[in-house]
Amino acid sequence: MKAPTQKGQVTNASETQYWRSIGQSIGKEEHPDWTDREFPEGASELPENFSRRDFLKLMGASAGLAGAGMLGVGCRRPEEVIVPFGSEQEPGQDYVHGVPMYFATAMPTRTGATPLLAESNEGRPTKVSGNPDCPSVEGSADGFAYASILNLYDPDRARQYTKNGKVFTKRNALDELSEMGSKEGARTAFLMPESTSPSRKRLIRDIQAKYGDRVGFYVHEALDFKIHQRAATEAFGRPIRPSWKLAKASVVLSLDCDFMGAEEGSGHYTCDFSKTRKLAKASDQMSRLYSVEALLSQTGANADHRLRSNASQIALVASYLARKLGIEVPSGSAGVDTGLSDNQTAWLDACLKDLKNHSGKGLVLSGYRQPEAVHILVHRINDALGNNGKTIEFLPVESEETGSLQDLANDLGKFDRVIDLGCNVQYDGGASIRGDAITQRTEFRLTNFKHDESHSSEGIINAPRAHYLESWGDAFTSDGTLVPVQPLIAPLFDAMSELEVLAAFIAGKEKRSTGYEVVQSTFDEIAPEQSWERYLHVGFLQDSQTTPVTAEDLKFSSDVPSIEVAPIKTGEVELIFTRDYSVDDGRFANNGWCQEVPDPITKITWDNVISVSRLTSEELNLKHGEMAELRLGEEKVEAPVWVQPGQADNCLGLPLGYGRTGKLRIANFEYESRPLINNEFFGSEKIPVGGFDFYPLRSHPGVSIVRGGKIRSTGKAYPLSSTQEHWSMEGRPIIREATLAEYRKSEAKRASEIDKEDYNEKHFFPDNLGLGSHARNEGKIYKHPYKANPETQSDMHQWGMSVDLNSCMGCNACVIACQSENNIPIVGKEQVANGREMHWLRIDRYYTGRNHNPQEKDPNGLPLIKAIKDKGQDGDDLQHTEEWIDDPQVVNMPMSCVHCESAPCESVCPVNATVHDAEGMNVMAYNRCVGTRYCSNNCAWKVRRFNYFDYNKRPLENLYDSPMTKPSLFFDWLGDREKSSKDEDEWDLLKLAKNPQVSVRMRGVMEKCDYCSARIQNAKIAKKVKAGASGDVMLKDTDIKTACQSACSADAITFGNLLDKDSAVVAEKANTRTYETLDFLDNGARTTYLAKVRNPNPDMPDAYEKPFSTKEYKASEGHGDEHDHHHHEKEGGH
């Protein structure tokens, strides 16, 4: 099954210039053959020890099934009934069955809210997307918002009201709450998650006014995003919070601030930042991003200059910058400047010079993991640079009188009971709080999960906590705009929101207000003149954003904080707890889309890892992919180690939110060993899924950086499912990039040569990097869909897409939006390891190294990687010695079906299941597909996905059990062919999340990106319906957006009609940066890319003239400098 190696094409791993993991760079990792294979091993063939007898058994069963099927299917279709509504009023006046309805709502977050448009089909919410009308975030939303809809249909959600193990009703629960409130003398503490809801604030105020000292309010979050507000409040002596205006900044320095990923509201920041990276033409201005950080974050991956520094030493960086700006930073006993190397100070000096040159247009940011002192220093730095009030605004906030979790632990003696509004202290409270008296004192709580209902102490009332799409609420967005949280469905399990709890507590049994009444009266209080209906309709209160504090009113009130950081001792490690890109702090842990979306940096699914740098792993004797035991004080955790390129030395990255316990079908399950299936992945042990819990290592919530701790390898291998080994594109300039200076030079040259006779497009960036010059000149191999029959081509619509790699930050929002729109199943950790993930859209992430020569030879003159392979080593041990992984450049590329005009997949399909339509799209007719998988074999982009199992109907941990292998399932199947082998409660809920406009694919069917064909068809239908007897049926840009396009906060994806001269996609494709991937195949891909442009500062010590990838490409191709290459092409190739 090995693909034949073709002469003249780069297939040997030694010639790779981009590599997708350390393993690949060295030639081999867990799956050495993947790069050579059509499919990963085991993905497409029967396991080896599958005997003839097994085969006969299977065939016998198949024949039996076929017979039974014929009998069961019968000759006539079954009689079905259509059930109309009993009354026209029932569904509501505007309801038209079969037409989706859209409602404006918002997803509340800790420090803001994401305004959303939610789509409702037949009364069930099926999809959310950013509310484009709301000016505060301009339709941007992060991946969590897109995934949040699946939480509504989480099969493990709490479903019952219980007290002492007995089930009772919501009404009983509310009565109990009212009693708790009215009981004389009883003291109650409320423990709540962070929220911006004005209604909650109002109710708390009312409760405090009514009950005084008898109540206390405490807020708990595992991750402390409130630090930004606290630090600003401390610095300026008034309750304010910072608001970054990244769109106005031309030089940005991020001090451990992952504003594109881990910071809350990253969708909007990405949106703002990407505006400064758009290059319609070479002369456009482009911002520059510097990043100083310990872990390789998304922000660091997109930075023009990146400096590695320990997280605790960011404070030193801040104080160094502050001092250089003339701010007197009192030094601690250890002295201020210790710990910064000469390289680092040189880097910071050059960066600071750039910031000074852009006074008022620069921006320095500090991340949530940093202590308050760093934030205060950064405010001072921004002040000295003249940025305050310009690129960073300060918005007044209402001061709050709530305590922290620690306060509650201290005050517990003052209270008789605790009412928990949805915190999970036992999980994320930190070592000092977990198992504390708080949970024993709790008398009422909103529970997230079913398993919480059972293990509860005596006397506690459990109430299912409502999802935001099924309860009333409100919130303020990051700029202070008031948005409603509007339910789209009645609470699925009669669940209860925190507003209802508070309202019941304050009111007696008779005049309890509902969530709706609470929110409406808050609105009336805030905006008595405004229309409530209009507010709900548009999804925000017009012009309600907070007016920033004027620069004159911004006076520092506190002293410059002193900075004291001890240098890191040899052998000491620093633990960095971080928000996970996939599951947040654990709130998305039971969400299949979140678990399966590859981490944007490591590309690992279903697990978290301890990330560590190359040098530190060597020093501490840690092995990539092996388990290690991490001890801190009394606590210890075992987790796999991952050597992460670009990470600072002496630190461990610990993503939170995994390692859940209790019955959670996604976050915590086990794969049984299966002797019949020869699966390397499993061996003979049971494999748990769901990662490792690092919370026990933290003493308190909010702690992000801890020095100390001991780590040692246990030597046990752990199977990780990473998607980065899959479908590698070797040694080809898949992503093309240049520096801004280089790009401008190339464009100037183009302008001077464009009128000349021998002008050749291919001599200029980005094509000069391509293999276009190496084209076979044989014309197209595959049939052109319209050449023979031009009349089959539509003269009205021809669809195309353009992806701007300069804007894409690799955030994954598009991947999840695509999954939600197109009913894409999750396949589980085991199948991801087999290379069977189903994402139609993936984001490829490549590393490139400064001094990396993929052609590097060993002392014997053999290519290095080949030498390692020949020696029989798999390279795993040697990969850590590759020095250039320490400071890599990172590039991201969203990749899905590119819709070739001359499509290789189409000509090999024996049943015409994948064909071209008149509008230039390569479409799949699922009901024709017989599953030969030839199309996927022949696809050069490896974007086709095959349903190896009926992922929708079978439970993840038992995908291999089918009616053919298990008699009980066979009889189930005979009885009801619609029946799923998933648990019934799960099956019922999952069905609700499906988009009715898109087929749910079954086992044995190939699928892939279809440019949201359903959206296109529906847009065309809507246009035709509107057109009636007229002929106005051509779609405009405003009529159609693909799911990924509307999800992209950075506007990196443009989709539209290539025949419409006014469409945005035509303008994008006219950009000189446009190139086609694998253009030497000459397939005429409809999705093209805009080359990435980096903006390095030539004065920096780590400046570069060309992106590292160019150098690697030249080295790999055996070219000299660019001049030579150019010359070369004129000679006519090699």
Next chain:
Amino acid sequence: MSNIFPKWTNRLPLILLVGGLVAGACVVAGVTYYFTPKYTRVGYEPIQPVAFSHEVHSGQMGIDCRYCHNDVDKSWFSNIPSAETCMKCHTQVLADDPRLAPIRESFEKNKPIPWVQVHKVPDYVYFNHAVHVNRGVSCVSCHGKVNEMKVVQHSKPLSMAFCLDCHRNPHEGVRPHDEVYNLDWEPPAEWSFDREGAELVNKMNVRSSQNCSACHR
């Protein structure tokens, strides 16, 4: 030696030939009946829970299709009316008729009536009513003369070939926009598909897609 083949083997070629022919005929007949798109439910006429007559309502009284099926021009789905729609008239007309008892019960108790589905395309076909009726394709093209049916009958095959016949020759399928709901409309004598039909297609910019993606997603 002579007894190696018993006597009946002399007839074996004939048996094989006849048997083969019969088996072949069965296969051909079976495939023709079951496997071709013509295998449809033409003539299907289930008994409905209420003996509603389209002939009376639509034919004799001339009630527009959209009085009951009011979403047909807005949605892919042509809705079945709720009992409330019936009761708009039947509180006055035949108010106590025993045949209407299920309707009255449904209206009073808000309990829907389970009408038996007559026309159905497979789940993987995304047929859309709105785009057809708004673009000159009449109800009668797929449903037949419902205004003459006492009991609704499946009158057209609704197979893929049936759809494609019209999608390949839209000029033979379209009619003036205001005659869509007139089930009795006949093309005037001077009407020619190639002239008036084609003109209509041209004017409305009808693009009846024959691509898979038009109906299968």
